[in-house]
Structures are given as structure tokens and as C-alpha cells.
Amino acid sequence: MAGSTFGNIFKITTWGESHGKALGVVVDGCPSGINLCENDIQVFLDRRKPGQSAFSTKRNEADSVQILSGVFDGKTTGTPISLIVYNTDQHSKDYGNIATCYRPGHADYCFDEKYGFRDYRGGGRSSGRETIGRVAAGAIAAKVLSELGVTLTTYTRSIGDCVIDYNNFSKDEIMNNPLYMPDAVCAKKAAELLEKVMADNDSIGSSVECIIKGTPVGIGEPVFDKLDALLAQAIMSIGAVKAVEIGDGTAVSKMRGSENNDNFTAGSGNVTKLTNHSGGILGGISDGSDIRIRASFKPTPSIYKMQHTVNNAHENVDIEIKGRHDPIIGPRAVVVVESMCAITLLDLIIANASAKIDNLKKIYI
């Protein structure tokens, strides 16, 4: 089935394999009149680019984006924006040994059963490179959101046992360390941990958090298209994510109502909340406070240790994975999480434009 499209009105369709000719995305439903150039997108892509630090794959891709349509005289025209990134550094031979074997923790076996065979080069469609299209589209969504006063901040919250201390939180620090952590002390400890993990030929899990400021009250649809529900789909659809939490997340299962409820208060006509356990969403609809969403990433399944598995003849075999891969997924996925949040939120902001007849009258009458 078609599963490469996301969004109802601001709609993106991604395509491309790890070792194919190119990867890309078509962004349909972007409002016209947004200033947009390739560099707006490139800065997002550079945040996920490989080879940036000791902790990411040595694959050396420029990941240069080209805009092929939908922009004229430096502005979006309202028609579909097609973005392409050509693959350049493809070491296909590195992956030859996985053509017939199913790597533990990967989808190789599932693809073969589903489709009869698979493009085994570098994970094909299930490679992390699939996120290039998401991030390119996310850059556009974030640009539109910024016109409406909405901003997103995303960072690595934890790596293994190293969790940031919110008292040390510095937004500026995020771009200062290769792990995209907002706490310099924690980032240093995490780097040490990662060196040890790499020395062990192993990998480790992590978590990523996104904070969204400036969302108007009322965004999200009451039942299935709740803001948190679509954010959950968006984030869980990123490879390696195994949990999505909104606001206090799993902790709510142990809380009392008197503790978890956020009291409202009014001052100068503005309604605010005294606390924000809800993470900015009540009943699936934005309540005006910061939206807080957290993703848990599993450790990179590609490790250099010998593992037991089966091949496509369904025989038991041992496998040692070669090739280039990251010891951790979270840091490079920070911009992917931000992108998916931006796309989801923008689509629902657009959808909400017709929630009441007065909105339509503002436009048409």
C-alpha cells in the first residue's frame, strides 16, 4: 500500500533508497508566498549529515539539496515543491554480506517476507537515509510555522544513563556539542560513555525531546486526528523509535489526579496554566502552553559483534556486520524529530482554519 505520504493538507511524499541514485520528497499543499531558497533546507539537512563527528558514520555525503519545482522568484507558488538529494558516496560492496542474511534488529527478514525480495544495499528503503526527505520537508514546515509565530527546539535528552539536568539547560549549548545536548556537563559524560561503547563494538540507546512554543490554542482535531495522536504517528514512524511520550509521559501512570491536573489562571485577559504536566495538549487539542514530546530511540542495531541469525534459505548462520554505522541514533535524529513535529503541527494548524465559520468569513467575506 501507499505508505510514503504523510499529512492531509500540507502533505509530503518521500522516496529513495540508501544506495539508489537519489532520495527526495514532494511537498504538496504548502501555502504560496513563503520566501524559500535551497539554503533554508540545506541548514536542516546539515544537522543530520553523516561524518560530522566521531560519533557518526564515516559515510561522506554532501547531501546537497536541489529545489526542482514549486518555487518561483524566491517564493513558494502553492504548487508541489520537489526536492532531491543525489547519493554520491555509495560503498555498495561494504554491504554485500547482508544480501542473503537477516541482520538482527533490522527489517531485512520482514521486507523479504512482505515483498518477496529486497534492495539489500545499505538497508534500502529502511535505511536512516530515508529521513532525508522528511528533514527537507521539515525545513519548509518550520519556515511556514515561523511566519505564524511558532518555534521548535529539539535536543538529545539522554544517552544511556546520561540524562540532561534541566537546571543546566541552555538552548545555545545544543549546537555547541556533537551530541546536540542542551547541557554541556551531560554532553561531556555522554561522549565518554560513547567512546566506551564504541570500544566495545557495541551501540547504545538515547532519547530526544522537542519543545514547541507559540502554538495557538485550539490546534488538533477531537478524536482520531488529535494533535498528540498525529505527533505519535509522526515520531513513531521514525526508524528505531520505540516510545513516544507527551508531557509527563509514562510518569502519569503513577500520579494522582490532584497532582497531574494543571490549574488554569487568568491575568490581563490571558489564560495560562500554573503547571504543564499535559505537555501543552488537552483532549488532543493545543492548550497554549509549550508542547513537549519525547522519543526513545533503541540502540543502533548494526554492531560489529558476531551475532546469530538466519539467511534467506532459512538456515542458521552467524553474521558480523561490516560497513559504516553510528554507535547511537538519537543525536542525528534530533532534526528528524523536529521536522516531523513541524510537519504534523503545520498540517493541523492549516486544518483548523475551517473549524469555525467565522474563520472562513475572515478569508472570503
Add this chain to the structure above:
Amino acid sequence: MAGSTFGNIFKITTWGESHGKALGVVVDGCPSGINLCENDIQVFLDRRKPGQSAFSTKRNEADSVQILSGVFDGKTTGTPISLIVYNTDQHSKDYGNIATCYRPGHADYCFDEKYGFRDYRGGGRSSGRETIGRVAAGAIAAKVLSELGVTLTTYTRSIGDCVIDYNNFSKDEIMNNPLYMPDAVCAKKAAELLEKVMADNDSIGSSVECIIKGTPVGIGEPVFDKLDALLAQAIMSIGAVKAVEIGDGTAVSKMRGSENNDNFTAGSGNVTKLTNHSGGILGGISDGSDIRIRASFKPTPSIYKMQHTVNNAHENVDIEIKGRHDPIIGPRAVVVVESMCAITLLDLIIANASAKIDNLKKIYI
């Protein structure tokens, strides 16, 4: 926007408010030839019916379902199945004091901002009664799944600090206690906790788990419509859910790759996994082992304690919520979680029918 429809091919559309005339669902895209009678659906609805135990609201609703279309001679015809449940026990006056005030932890404020006003009776569309349509549709999905060899088991995993001990797990126990816990010892402790919570005029959080057996390998679409992504949307769209976890969930963020990877093994031609950290899903596609999904429910926001809030004139007020409400959400939501999992999985099983040309040839040639 339209947000009351879920699913791509097996598609459900729910409607209805807590204190309107009725609630219901239209199930479109159900295959023809499934034996179906009202009792098949009623047994599911009875699992979420109010007034069943000391721990649920005193509201006394029969919640009797009628099939209005789509079934002929005891079988589904392939055309839309319309299901309706009339509201009977509506104490609208109980809720009069919330017409102008915004209840903490509820969506009252968000609805007023989004739509300009709201049906304030009993929460209107954001009431827990909205799930009647989901459960009625879920009963049908589960029936179709059972024809394909897929079964679901769902239960309350924890209430506050009382977490089930998997060594005591008994599937039969689930229907034996009013909390739908599979561990009798834990259920007893949880009941004691709940009594204390109620004596405090408070409420408490909980978690619910669903285990799905028998899913064919290959279900789920690689990118945005991953099986876990759509399950995440489905579960997060249930009111009060703040976290969704697949397999080991948030715990993966602290694990090593060598620990989290499930090794494959082959025996008599069958491929299985030695462990199941993945929760039955790899790269968004079912891997043939049990699917494990967990939801964290916040405590019921309606509590009998006095709370600070604002009214719709944006003035500070105090509110004491009257009316009938549960001290905990999880147990009555067990069948809602099961229903949403069944609907999501069935839709993707149907979608997968055209994954390879050989599947289509089996049908058409």
C-alpha cells in the same frame, strides 16, 4: 477538519456526544462474508460499560447496540455497517456547573477557543463515551482478525505503583477481577489502593498492555504507515493516554545494541526470534513474534477536590466537580485499547494484500 475517521481501507467514522441522543460508528470496508450479530458487538461494549464495579462511574447505561445496515442473513455484505447506541441515563443537570468554567485537565478551554462554544454536557464529544463507537468497530475488526488466526489479549498492567508480576500472569484472571488485571495478587492490592484514592476524593493513573498473537510476517508499510506508527496514533488518540510504547518501550533508551537486538533462529524451516525486545515489529513491519504495545493513562482529571481555574469570561474562579466519574481510567479503557489495536492491524493486513503481484494473482488469476 474531519478528524472522526480512522483507517485507510477498513475505515471507521465515529460520532456522538456524551449527552446527545445517541453515539455510533460507521464501519466501511469490512470484507463480506463475516458472520456477525449484535451480540458479537455487545460483548465488547459490555467490557467498557459504566456501573460495573465500585471503581467505575455510577452512570447506568445499558449501552445496547443496534446494527442498522451492512449485515444481511447474518453476514456482512461488504457495504458500510452502521452501529448505534442510544443514550438513556443522561443526568444533564449534574454537569450544569461546568457550562461556563474550564475544568483542569479537560479540553473545555481548548474546545471553546477552537469552535467558539461547546456542548458542555458531560464533556460532549471529548467524553469517554466517545469510545463507544471505537469499541463497537473494534469488535468487528477482532472478529475478522480471528478468521485470519490473529488474537488479542489486553489487560491493566499497572495502577499507580501496583504493577503486575509477569510470573503470576494468568490470561483467565483478566475477566475475574473488576480491574481487568492478569495477576490476582496485584489486582487485590490495586483495589485497596483505589479505595484509598477514592476516600481522598482523588484519582490515579494506570497503564494498559495489549499482546497480539498470530500476525503474519510483513504487515505494516515501510515509512509513515509503519505498523507501530499507526498503532501509536490509534492508542494516543484515546483520551487520557500520554505515552505509547512498543516492545521494551522507553527502556531501550538505556540499553546496549548487543542487549536489545533479537537474534533470529531457524527450526524446521520456521524463522523465530530468541527474544522479543522489538515487540514483534522491526522497521515498522511485523516480524511474526507477539506484538506488545503499552499505553500510559493519566489519572481521571475529574476529581471531587476544589480546584482553581478560569471561566469563559477569563476570570479566576474555583470549581468543585460534581457528577459521576471513575477514579481511574485504565481498566475501562482495556477494551478500547484492544479495539484500536484490532482496527489498526486489520487495516494494515488488508493493505498488505497488494504488496506483491503474486498476491493479486492469487485472487484474480
Add this chain to the structure above:
Amino acid sequence: MAGSTFGNIFKITTWGESHGKALGVVVDGCPSGINLCENDIQVFLDRRKPGQSAFSTKRNEADSVQILSGVFDGKTTGTPISLIVYNTDQHSKDYGNIATCYRPGHADYCFDEKYGFRDYRGGGRSSGRETIGRVAAGAIAAKVLSELGVTLTTYTRSIGDCVIDYNNFSKDEIMNNPLYMPDAVCAKKAAELLEKVMADNDSIGSSVECIIKGTPVGIGEPVFDKLDALLAQAIMSIGAVKAVEIGDGTAVSKMRGSENNDNFTAGSGNVTKLTNHSGGILGGISDGSDIRIRASFKPTPSIYKMQHTVNNAHENVDIEIKGRHDPIIGPRAVVVVESMCAITLLDLIIANASAKIDNLKKIYI
């Protein structure tokens, strides 16, 4: 597959069979704040009600509509509006002879092949009564459109060879004759023709036209969701329609460009067209002039003459159709055409609300 839902944002889902308990529709995505009562819908339904004249079936249905959800204090709330019409006058026995035979011109054979069996009572889901849900939803769409200054006029344009003379066109006349023709002279001739057709135990074809005034310029999406493309789907999806024409329709195939092009002209800042061959749509987008759409209806396939056909054992048989049926489809379908046009246009007007960033800024900033 799910095929009972129409529209992207203003989205309707219909359900129900000719001889089931009831028929209905769920309208999701209707803006809040529209005054709506059951009578607003009933006046539309009454236009398609059977038993109104000598030229329609004797089936005697009140077709009384009830609003079950989505309206509070006389206004739409923004949540799904569920509408139901109970069947009351079901002469199931009249249709007993078609349980095993395939009526020529009907979908009986197709349903049996597709689904394995069918609800044969009165055509089941493929009955003309299926349009009840469309018309009920159309009444709401027309109400919303009227708030935005858009109005629709629909009428029977021709019956057999009796075609209206546009020089005699009188909008007021439409509701004056049972054939809904805007030309009293033509209506009289058509009535005489119909009496002859009925005396012959036969039926006859017809055409219906809808004129939409007041559509803002710019409605419709450039490629697949063109205004005329979605109108074509909407109208062709009405049973018995075999052709859809926009503006000059099939006649354009014989015209010269110099004849078919409409020249623009400006006066007092307003842009208008000197002619309207385009029928108000250029490149799939409304151009501000009247939208003109025409549907050709085949003759009622149920006729009292003996016909050759096959049964469900695939044996040759003769069939004489009993029961109650109209000798002509167009007149009763006038309100169905109007409803489908209203639904389609409203959905695209809503969609267009985010075409440019300035529109969103009017709402959010």
C-alpha cells in the same frame, strides 16, 4: 474497500440499504457556528421523497430526518453531525423474485461477483434510496455555502427529446411542476411524453443541470483535485449518470478556439468574462462566472416488460420486474445533483483557505 466517504475536509460518510432499518450520513468537518435544525434538512429530503407525483414510485416513505449529534443550542458544534432516516414502508415481498435473478441494467450480477452474495431487497445498497444520505449532507453544505454568498439552482433540463428552451427559463417555475423543469411549456410536453412511456411499460432518460452563483475566484486545486474533476466524480457517482459536462460540454469537441475562448474584461476594477463557454472553471479553478454542470441520466432500468437475463446459477431465464419504480430518474435526482455539487464545492472552498500564507495570517495573526 471503503468507498462510502466523500470529501477531504468537509467529509461525508453515507450508509444504509433500501430495505434495512434505516439510512443515514455522518457529516464530519462542518464548521461550527452554523444555525441548523432538522427542518433545514427536511426541505431538501422532501424534494427527493417518493410518492410526490404521478411520475414517481408509489412507495410511501415519510423520510423524516433526525439529527443525532453535532448540533447544540441550534448551532453546529464542529463535531460530526449524524443524521438518520428510518425506513418505514418496506414491501420486501415485492422484490422476492429478484433474489436469484440479475435484473438487466442493475448491479445485481456485479454485487454477487464482488461480494459473494448481496442484500437483494430493493437493490440494497445500490438502490436510489442510498442518495438520502447525500441529500441530507447536501442540505448542510448548501447552508454553509449560503453564509459565504454561494447559491445553487438545479433543474431538469431535458426528458427524452423534450429539452427546455432557455428563453423560457424561469427559476420560480422549477418548484411549480412535478418534473422540476424551469420551462412550463416544456414541462407540459414532458409530462405527456412520460404518460406515453408509462403506458408502454417503459422508462426514459433525462438530463439535469446545476448553476452555481457566487463562487469566489480561485476555488479548486490545479491537478487532480480540480473543481471540475471532483464535481465529475461527485455527479458520476450518482446512480444512473452516464455523462458529466462542464460549460459547453461535449459541444467543445467541434468548436474552434476563437469561438470557445471567453474574453476577459475589466470594469470598475472587477474582472468578468464576455461569454461563459468555460462554465465558470478554467484549469480546474473557478473563474468567478457561473459554474454550469450537466448530468445525463439513463432511463430507469426497472421496467415492467419481460426481459432476458441469467440467474445466480448462471442459467438463462426471463424476468418481469414487479415492485414500485419511477419511469424516469432525473426529476427526483435534481436535489441529489444539487447536493453533490454543494458538498464538493464547499470542501474545495475550505481547502482553498490555506492556498496563500496571507489567508492563514488573517486567521492566526
Add this chain to the structure above:
Amino acid sequence: MAGSTFGNIFKITTWGESHGKALGVVVDGCPSGINLCENDIQVFLDRRKPGQSAFSTKRNEADSVQILSGVFDGKTTGTPISLIVYNTDQHSKDYGNIATCYRPGHADYCFDEKYGFRDYRGGGRSSGRETIGRVAAGAIAAKVLSELGVTLTTYTRSIGDCVIDYNNFSKDEIMNNPLYMPDAVCAKKAAELLEKVMADNDSIGSSVECIIKGTPVGIGEPVFDKLDALLAQAIMSIGAVKAVEIGDGTAVSKMRGSENNDNFTAGSGNVTKLTNHSGGILGGISDGSDIRIRASFKPTPSIYKMQHTVNNAHENVDIEIKGRHDPIIGPRAVVVVESMCAITLLDLIIANASAKIDNLKKIYI
């Protein structure tokens, strides 16, 4: 809104402007295991390529297609297939005079009103070149259909008053003349007519017909997603189409039921029809006989004559359109009609795979 995607399961998303860098399409939901190479697609594209005859634009484009993803080892993998055609022969200056003026019969004015401005080069997104993506996708759909025994034949049926004589119908003739007519005599007359039209600096209308053989009985969904309804959307969404007819089309409005009904007959267990007025579709579902669909194309709106119009300051001006354009649209649109029919039909064949539980059991059990 997003309007560049068509199809529910076999889903295509097109992008690109006449004078942008490239045009293309992403085909998602194509079953795996189909042999596919670039030449399969190129032969379709060559049928719509400009500069092929005296009767098409002099624009000289190679229109070479590249497959960027979704194919591995010569077979479709089940993941999205991205196809791209780079623009090479862009005479942007030819179109400079339309930057500020609204061409009669074109969507220039509508685009400016909708989006605030437009890519005016060569019609931008509303250019006939937009169909490149449709045709590239159509080639794939036709390939999949051929695996299921379904074939399509498409041709120009009429040009102005020159209508083919079905007694002279020769399938082989279609590719023999530059007008793609199946009747050599008619093609010759039409060519003479076109020369006269061109000498007059004018253009002319035409009609195109598609015949589909081998469709299984039962394809199409009963209500809104009827086979003919989706074909109508598909065909009407092609620029310049003003009418869509199925089977006898507009002629049914004058027919008697006894004349229009097709009688069924059985022989050796097979059900067939004695006539095919229905055009292979009853109640929106394929009946096993040939599907016949017809499109009426308006004359090319770009003509060399002086025309009255307005500019974007809403002042009256005269315009003479320069540049390269065809005197007729139908012949080059033959392959576009065929492509849209193939895409629509395949999507519904896939959708029908889950119509009955027995179909799913064939795949899963």
C-alpha cells in the same frame, strides 16, 4: 491544499512546471515483482512527446525519463518509484508577454487570484507538460494491469466534425497516423481540416476514447468510489477536458429503458451481455464487458489571433499569444487518457482484493 496526489493504494504524486528544472512523479503502492525498466516508461512518454508531427508544438524536448528509486535488479521492490524528466528546451522569452496578462481560456487569472502570483513561464503548473508525470505513472499501471490480463486501447475519436466510422475501425491504424485515429479515411480528412484551422491561426476541439478489455467483474466500490466516478475524476482532471461519458454517454438521456438495458445471457457457465450500452459498468462496478470511456477536449486556448483580455492591474488590454502550441489537444492527450484510466482501474482492482473474506484467506491462510 494538496491536490497533486491521485489514488488510494496505487497512489501517484506529480510535480513540476513547464519551464522549471524538471517534472516528475512518485508512484507509491506499486506491487513488488513487476519487471520494469526505463524503456517501458519511455515508450509511453514518446506518445505524448512534442515535435512529432506537423500538428504539434515545435518545442523540442527529448523527455527522457530516469528511474530514481523503487526498482532493483530490474524489478519493482514495492517501495516508491520516483521518475524524473528534465526540461531541456525552454524558450522562456517566448512567454514573456504573458507575465502580466491573462490569456483567454487559460487559468492565469485564476492562479493569480488563488495564490497571489504565479509562475507564468509556459503556463507553469497548468501547462500540458504537467501530464508527463501522469503518463510515466500510467506506463507502470498499464504494465501491472497486463500481468492481470487487462489491456487498454485509446485513440482520437473525432476532430471537429470528423468522426471515426466504427466500421472502419482498425486498432493497428492508431499508431500509423499522427492523429492517433483508428480510421485511416477519417484521419486523412481530419488532417486536412487541421491544416485549414492552422492557416486560420485558430485551433479546434476533439474527442478521445478508451476501451478497456479484460477487467474482472466486480471492480469499483458501490457509492462514491464507483469505477465510473473515479474514471470521471481522472479524465476531467486532464486539462481541457469538458465532458466525460461512459458507454452511451449523453445519448442515454434520450433513450428508452427497453433500449438502454443490456440483457444478460449465459453460455458454458459464462455470463455475458447481448449489448453494451452500459460501457462495462453497472452501479459503478465492472460487469465484465468492455469498458468504454470518452473525453471531449476543448480547442487549444492559445491561438495566434488578437484577443481582448485584462492584465494583472485589472485593465483592459489586447493580447496576441506567441510561443509554440498545438492547434489541437486530443491526439497528444490520447496517451494521457489511457494513463489515467490505467491508474484508476488498477487502484480499484487492488482495493477490491479485500472485498470478501475469501480473498484475504487466499493470501494469508
